[in-house]
Amino acid sequence: xxxxxxxxxxxxxxxxxxxFVASTxxxxxxxxxxxxLKHSELAAxxxxxxxxxxxxxGTLTGLDSTVGSKCVRPITEHxxxxxxxxxxxNIQQALKLLSKVFCDPVCITSLWPKMEGNVRLLLNGDLxxxxxxxxxxxxxxxxxxxxxxxxPKTWEFLGLLLRSLNQAEALALASGILKLxxxxxxxxxxxxxxxCQPLNYIYSTTSVEPKKATVLLDDSSNQExxxxxxxxxKSSCISLTCQTLxxxxxxxxxxxxxxxxxxxALTNSVITILHLCxxxxxxxxxxxxKISRHLIGCIKVQRAGIDVIGxxxxxxxxxxxxxxxxxxxxxxxxxxxxxxxxxxxxxxASLQWMSRCxxxxxxxxxxxxxxxxxxxxxxxxxxxxxxxxxxEIRDSTVEFLGELCFxxxxxxxxxxxxxxxxxxxxxxxxxxxxxSYVRASGIIAxxxxxxxxxxxxTSSNEKFPAMKENILSHLLDILNQDxxxxxxxAVVKVxxxxxxxxxxxxxxxxxxxxxxxxxVGIYDxxxxxxxxxxELAEAFIDWSTFNLSISPYAIxxxxxxxxxxxxxxxxxxxxxxxxxxxxxSLWDCDRPVAQKACKILxxxxxxxxHDDSLKIVKNLNGYKPNNESFDSWLSHNHLSLxxxxxxxxxxxxxxxxxxxxHLTCSSDYIESSLRSLLQDILAAAENSEENDADCY
Numbered sequence: 001x002x003x004x005x006x007x008x009x010x011x012x013x014x015x016x017x018x019x020f021v022a023s024t025x026x027x028x029x030x031x032x033x034x035x036x037l038k039h040s041e042l043a044a045x046x047x048x049x050x051x052x053x054x055x056x057x058g059t060l061t062g063l064d065s066t067v068g069s070k071c072v073r074p075i076t077e078h079x080x081x082x083x084x085x086x087x088x089x090n091i092q093q094a095l096k097l098l099s100k101v102f103c104d105p106v107c108i109t110s111l112w113p114k115m116e117g118n119v120r121l122l123l124n125g126d127l128x129x130x131x132x133x134x135x136x137x138x139x140x141x142x143x144x145x146x147x148x149x150x151x152p153k154t155w156e157f158l159g160l161l162l163r164s165l166n167q168a169e170a171l172a173l174a175s176g177i178l179k180l181x182x183x184x185x186x187x188x189x190x191x192x193x194x195x196c197q198p199l200n201y202i203y204s205t206t207s208v209e210p211k212k213a214t215v216l217l218d219d220s221s222n223q224e225x226x227x228x229x230x231x232x233x234k235s236s237c238i239s240l241t242c243q244t245l246x247x248x249x250x251x252x253x254x255x256x257x258x259x260x261x262x263x264x265a266l267t268n269s270v271i272t273i274l275h276l277c278x279x280x281x282x283x284x285x286x287x288x289x290k291i292s293r294h295l296i297g298c299i300k301v302q303r304a305g306i307d308v309i310g311x312x313x314x315x316x317x318x319x320x321x322x323x324x325x326x327x328x329x330x331x332x333x334x335x336x337x338x339x340x341x342x343x344x345x346x347x348x349a350s351l352q353w354m355s356r357c358x359x360x361x362x363x364x365x366x367x368x369x370x371x372x373x374x375x376x377x378x379x380x381x382x383x384x385x386x387x388x389x390x391x392e393i394r395d396s397t398v399e400f401l402g403e404l405c406f407x408x409x410x411x412x413x414x415x416x417x418x419x420x421x422x423x424x425x426x427x428x429x430x431x432x433x434x435x436s437y438v439r440a441s442g443i444i445a446x447x448x449x450x451x452x453x454x455x456x457x458t459s460s461n462e463k464f465p466a467m468k469e470n471i472l473s474h475l476l477d478i479l480n481q482d483x484x485x486x487x488x489x490a491v492v493k494v495x496x497x498x499x500x501x502x503x504x505x506x507x508x509x510x511x512x513x514x515x516x517x518x519x520v521g522i523y524d525x526x527x528x529x530x531x532x533x534x535e536l537a538e539a540f541i542d543w544s545t546f547n548l549s550i551s552p553y554a555i556x557x558x559x560x561x562x563x564x565x566x567x568x569x570x571x572x573x574x575x576x577x578x579x580x581x582x583x584x585s586l587w588d589c590d591r592p593v594a595q596k597a598c599k600i601l602x603x604x605x606x607x608x609x610h611d612d613s614l615k616i617v618k619n620l621n622g623y624k625p626n627n628e629s630f631d632s633w634l635s636h637n638h639l640s641l642x643x644x645x646x647x648x649x650x651x652x653x654x655x656x657x658x659x660x661x662h663l664t665c666s667s668d669y670i671e672s673s674l675r676s677l678l679q680d681i682l683a684a685a686e687n688s689e690e691n692d693a694d695c696y
Contacts, residue, residue, distance in 0.1 A: 007074045026096070099136045103140055103144060159190055162191065167227050174191035196265075202241070245273075252314070252315065270312075275328070302332075330378065341392075351403055351407070382423065403448065431474055475495075485528065515576040522585055534600060537581070540578075570607070579641055
């Protein structure tokens, strides 16, 4: 049977009671139509540079006679019949099919002139059930066709549709329009107004501010009645408010905007909504009272609103609203009934605004506001929240304090404020929290707070002294004794961070500390602890080679006098047992651990290869030891991993390049598939070539 003889059957299957069959039939029609159009004679009309829509309309209107495709004709006739059917479900199906086809510019060029009249008629009818697919159709056309050749009437259709849809559907369309490039300014302004209209309504019913302080209103819009209807019921009120805030947050996070947001009005509106949610706003109308009853205590709206407040901080114009934003955030920090997730978002938004204050051009002025914000009960509230009954609150609070301290570590006044507040003592107490997540966050925060100032000794609390040695002792005790993996991982992460960021630990401290951490971490039962331990080993090696000027780039130069440094460095790895630990990890049962160890050993092998004094002097007969035979192999060849020359012999004998290739043969810890399983089988076989046929 030829393909075009099956078209009518495929069309009928779109009405199949099985949703899977119907969906597959629809997609098959899309594929057939798209393929036929792109490979028909019309495709030859496409120029090498771009689609010239306006020059081709006359040619394309004669689609049936020009294309001559037996597949295209029945499908297009089916779409036209459905568009004229006055049956909402049929129209929906036709519009969705067109939307999928119109993801290709050639298909738009071929079909749109023929379909345009029928689609335009739909705009004059009832859009109750077809508004969303219509919006998606026009957005697809606008996104696919180059803007410079898009017909002006397409923008007119979008504007008309934007005014005709109900508010919920118009929001989605407006958000899509604002993301289009080169969209006409009037349409962009209309879309912006549509997004902001629900905020206008809430603000106007709860604020005594003059109308000019609200977001711009479009007097030609017919959606105010629809908005009032939505806000009459609690469920639709919350849904529309969350939808609006979500779209606004998404737009604020875009890299660029053609139309500037009315930041003052936007901030005031969102702040009003957030005050309604906690009962601190006083509505001035009966409608406002009804809205406040719907929104009070609504966690969904609070989450969405706080996200918008945080996003405003990222814009240059938004910094003007710093006072209003910080006051609102402080109100939420003070609120004892704040939900756990809302609390976390509040802290994140606070951090965004604090960072914005410090990095602003007039930071000396904003820094004063930041100090006022921190002193306005903020620190005292943080102290209480560190011991909240909800572990999520404790976790978010200590995590926030760590980020705050790290970001502002170079600001003297802030360091003094935190250093004298006693917060670091409270964080130390959290290292004994019953919840492992909190202990882990406390460890990470402690590592970041320790960047602030070297004067931890100023503490007067004898029970939790903040001397550097005691902090290290706390961390090592957790690594040795904590029964949960999260805190142990956090300890090693802190050490990795300190080494990578050239923390104030002296060289003597690092040389003594790193081997101690590795001897515990490498033998941990948690594979992530082992991975982080190897990252610590790698960071220590990089730090050492940099300080000794023996990086792989430096030692590659002839006559650079680094051979002595190389030998001393490698001997130190042998003396401290780091080399033994790396060899042990090479055969770890967790493949990511073995891969990491192999990578580090390859790096050491490269470094050692540039020292002429480290020559291979023993004939090992090409034998490659494995995990089971390694110790006996060392003894048989009289090799010691405490001797740098023997260590280099081992690096060569292990054939690390082969090991690395062997370890990368399988990746089931990343990808779980039949192919990956077969790779595991082959990798485990002694002679994989003999088993290839069986696995195939």
